[in-house]
Amino acid sequence: MNTPNPQLDAQGHLKHFLTIEGLSRELLTEILDRAEGFLGVAQQAVKKVPLCRGKVVANLFFENSTRTRTTFELAAKRLSADVLNLNISTSATAKGETLLDTLHNLEAMHVDMFVVRHATSGAAHFIAAHADPHVSIINAGDGRHSHPTQGMLDMFTIRRHKPDFASLRVAIVGDILHSRVARSQILALTTLGVAEIRVIAPRTLLPSQVEEAFGVRAFHDLSEGVRDVDVVIMLRIQRERMNSALLPSEHEYFHLFGLTEKRLSGARPDAIVMHPGPINRGVEMDSQVADGPRSVILEQVTNGIAVRMAVMSMCIGTQTLNSQGRGEFLNG
Amino acid sequence: MVNASRISLCNGRLIDPASGIDRIADLHLAEGWVLAIGDAPEGFRPERTLDARGLIVCPGFVDLCARLREPGHEQKATIASETRAAAASGITMLCCPPDTLPVIDTPAVAQLVHQTAERLGYAHVLPAGAVTQGLEGRKITEMAALKQAGCPVLSQADRPIRNAQVQRRALEYAATFGLTVFLHPRDQDLGEGGCVHEGRMSTRLGLPGIPEASETVAVARDLALAEQTGARIHFRGLSTARGVAMLAEARRRGVRASGDVSLHQLFLTEADLAGFDANCHLIPPLRTLADRDALRAALARGDLAAICSDHQPHDADAKLAPFPETAPGISSLETLLPLALRLVAEGVLDLSGAIERLTAGPAAILGRNLGRLAPGDPADLCVFDPGEIWIPTAETLVSRGHHSPFLGQEMRGRVVWTLLGGRVVFEKQG
Numbered sequence: 001m002n003t004p005n006p007q008l009d010a011q012g013h014l015k016h017f018l019t020i021e022g023l024s025r026e027l028l029t030e031i032l033d034r035a036e037g038f039l040g041v042a043q044q045a046v047k048k049v050p051l052c053r054g055k056v057v058a059n060l061f062f063e064n065s066t067r068t069r070t071t072f073e074l075a076a077k078r079l080s081a082d083v084l085n086l087n088i089s090t091s092a093t094a095k096g097e098t099l100l101d102t103l104h105n106l107e108a109m110h111v112d113m114f115v116v117r118h119a120t121s122g123a124a125h126f127i128a129a130h131a132d133p134h135v136s137i138i139n140a141g142d143g144r145h146s147h148p149t150q151g152m153l154d155m156f157t158i159r160r161h162k163p164d165f166a167s168l169r170v171a172i173v174g175d176i177l178h179s180r181v182a183r184s185q186i187l188a189l190t191t192l193g194v195a196e197i198r199v200i201a202p203r204t205l206l207p208s209q210v211e212e213a214f215g216v217r218a219f220h221d222l223s224e225g226v227r228d229v230d231v232v233i234m235l236r237i238q239r240e241r242m243n244s245a246l247l248p249s250e251h252e253y254f255h256l257f258g259l260t261e262k263r264l265s266g267a268r269p270d271a272i273v274m275h276p277g278p279i280n281r282g283v284e285m286d287s288q289v290a291d292g293p294r295s296v297i298l299e300q301v302t303n304g305i306a307v308r309m310a311v312m313s314m315c316i317g318t319q320t321l322n323s324q325g326r327g328e329f330l331n332g
Numbered sequence: 333m334v335n336a337s338r339i340s341l342c343n344g345r346l347i348d349p350a351s352g353i354d355r356i357a358d359l360h361l362a363e364g365w366v367l368a369i370g371d372a373p374e375g376f377r378p379e380r381t382l383d384a385r386g387l388i389v390c391p392g393f394v395d396l397c398a399r400l401r402e403p404g405h406e407q408k409a410t411i412a413s414e415t416r417a418a419a420a421s422g423i424t425m426l427c428c429p430p431d432t433l434p435v436i437d438t439p440a441v442a443q444l445v446h447q448t449a450e451r452l453g454y455a456h457v458l459p460a461g462a463v464t465q466g467l468e469g470r471k472i473t474e475m476a477a478l479k480q481a482g483c484p485v486l487s488q489a490d491r492p493i494r495n496a497q498v499q500r501r502a503l504e505y506a507a508t509f510g511l512t513v514f515l516h517p518r519d520q521d522l523g524e525g526g527c528v529h530e531g532r533m534s535t536r537l538g539l540p541g542i543p544e545a546s547e548t549v550a551v552a553r554d555l556a557l558a559e560q561t562g563a564r565i566h567f568r569g570l571s572t573a574r575g576v577a578m579l580a581e582a583r584r585r586g587v588r589a590s591g592d593v594s595l596h597q598l599f600l601t602e603a604d605l606a607g608f609d610a611n612c613h614l615i616p617p618l619r620t621l622a623d624r625d626a627l628r629a630a631l632a633r634g635d636l637a638a639i640c641s642d643h644q645p646h647d648a649d650a651k652l653a654p655f656p657e658t659a660p661g662i663s664s665l666e667t668l669l670p671l672a673l674r675l676v677a678e679g680v681l682d683l684s685g686a687i688e689r690l691t692a693g694p695a696a697i698l699g700r701n702l703g704r705l706a707p708g709d710p711a712d713l714c715v716f717d718p719g720e721i722w723i724p725t726a727e728t729l730v731s732r733g734h735h736s737p738f739l740g741q742e743m744r745g746r747v748v749w750t751l752l753g754g755r756v757v758f759e760k761q762g
Contacts, residue, residue, distance in 0.1 A: 100652055120656050123654040126608065144538030207534070207535035213536050
């Protein structure tokens with residue numbers, strides 16, 4: 001079906017950021033370039049730019065997440081927006097209020113942007129389809145579907161170390177089945193034109209027809225899968241997947257799919273290791289790798305703020321940035 | 333409504349697959365029955381003559397699965413609202429599954445549904461009796477009493493029996509009374525939590541999947557039990573190529589099994605899920621193009637004997653949520669005829685074949701010698717204009733349910749008159 005992309009306005013500008021799917025390489029590159037400009041803001045004495053001054057951003061988290069919510073909050077505040085934090089989790093819906101009731105109540109407070117996290121795939125699309133036309137929606141994670149700002153901050157981190165996407169081999173290791181992060185990474189890497197994407201996991205953690213669905217290669221052996229790759233992305237494994245029909249134990253998982261220096265030795269000598277956090281040390285990777293020279297895990301957190309500033313300012317910003325990261329008015 | 337008891341339909345193209353008729357002929361009705369085809373009997377004076385020139389006259393459609401939502405879910409629809417929609421769709425007889433509230437597991441509820449519909453007079457409604465009490469899959473119902481109360485078949489609706497021993501006993505007991513059991517083949521554990529076909533699209537959209545094996549495991553089990561018990565089973569709404577192939581193979585061996593398909597499965601696939609359209613939230617889920625083509629082929633061969641609407645009207649709120657949290661099902665009575673004609677246009681069936689699978693085919697599964705227009709048959713019939721182009725919209729649907737992925741699409745073929753027992757129960761306006 002050729003429906004118009006719900007994320008873009010009539011001029012082709014970013015209106016919502018719901019998924020990487022359907023966005024052009026130029027637009028993704030614009031996000032990355034803009035984020036470069038925002039990296040400097042954190043080093044300024046006054047860590048603020050006025051791009052979203054007078055705008056109201058509401059963090060609407062139906063699922064708990066301190067880390068992601070905090071980086072969105074910081075990003076919005078550095079853009080000089082006013083921020084509302086709403087931890088809905090289950091309280092509102094437990095009272096019988098529907099998702100749309102919650103949304104419309106907040107719209108009545110003249111919010112300009114909702115940053116939404118929800119446990120159900122498709123929730124951000126649903127909210128974007130029913131929100132007031134002047135409101136922008138940023139998807140901060142919906143079910144297993146999409147977490148596009150995480151995907152873009154990972155692209156940003158990769159680009160700072162490996163500027164040429166076209167030459168890269170990237171391996172994503174772990175629970176691909178349940179991971180919205182992996183889906184966003186795969187779509188972003190594909191759009192940015194990397195040479196090869198591999199997914200590495202036992203069959204129980206790979207979604208059906210993953211190779212055909214995404215054009216990736218599937219591996220079930222970690223050492224083989226990371227051979228000659230430039231980037232290794234480890235995914236977080238939820239504890240509740242253990243001792244189930246999906247995985248027998250943490251012990252066997254780490255034994256087969258945990259990243260160690262030894263296993264990493266087959267990757268390119270300058271390969272970087274990433275993880276969206278928080279890490280389960282001794283399950284997904286050992287501490288030697290997590291804290292080692294190839295790890296860029298903490299950079300990812302720093303970059304997350306810049307990338308979220310970029311996306312937010314593209315959706316609701318009133319001004320553009322010059323190369324020094326200072327605000328400049330457009331259209332007076 | 334016209335209550336003439338003698339009606340002549342003149343100059344229409346009469347298509348009655350059951351009696352092999354396809355020619356321009358007049359049809360004369362008297363006192364609710366078909367009196368004659370061709371020349372009127374001597375002395376016959378019609379009180380009303382309907383000019384069917386350029387139109388097709390065929391038996392009224394028989395729909396094996398349409399939810400009316402009454403009793404229990406009147407916020408969605410009622411027997412009155414949905415049988416009116418059935419009449420507007422050329423449907424004169426429909427079978428409703430037992431998942432009402434209370435469940436149709438006692439003669440009282442069965443009679444309530446049947447008699448309410450008869451009193452309203454828009455379409456005959458045959459309730460499918462529940463196989464187990466409360467549809468809970470544990471204790472079987474008083475099947476003989478349900479049969480007595482007018483249930484032509486039994487069904488578990490969308491709540492298949494998990495326990496194979498209960499299923500076996502239920503089939504044996506039903507077979508005692510010659511009752512066909514409708515089965516929605518789904519292994520509940522394999523499909524647990526799923527809302528779309530497990531495949532490329534579920535992987536791309538991150539939606540929990542229902543694998544093909546959820547259907548084939550259930551088909552295999554139920555075919556084995558039918559073979560063991562000699563019971564007669566009918567698979568309601570097959571969705572996979574392999575499921576249909578298993579049914580066809582078992583039928584060749586003489587297993588007393590049949591199957592049907594929901595009409596939307598012949599047009600939509602998992603690819604239509606892009607954009608999280610809740611109107612494509614269907615159970616069984618929309619599957620692959622290869623599955624869709626295999627279903628079309630099985631329908632053409634006759635391995636699938638009937639086309640169903642699988643009508644499921646919903647209130648607006650039921651679809652106002654993120655995709656997995658919406659209620660599955662669509663309102664599909666009024667697109668039944670034009671979509672069946674689309675199958676003809678696309679070369680899947682010829683016109684007579686399409687009408688057969690909407691009339692005599694499903695009637696035979698209900699064990700009724702209906703869905704035909706020979707002299708002496710009830711005057712339940714549909715007259716339609718095969719060329720009229722129209723666009724269904726939420727505003728124009730007669731059904732209380734306004735959810736359909738086909739709204740806004742150009743449809744060809746529209747019902748002009750529906751007659752039930754010789755009475756005009758629907759007449760196209762304008």
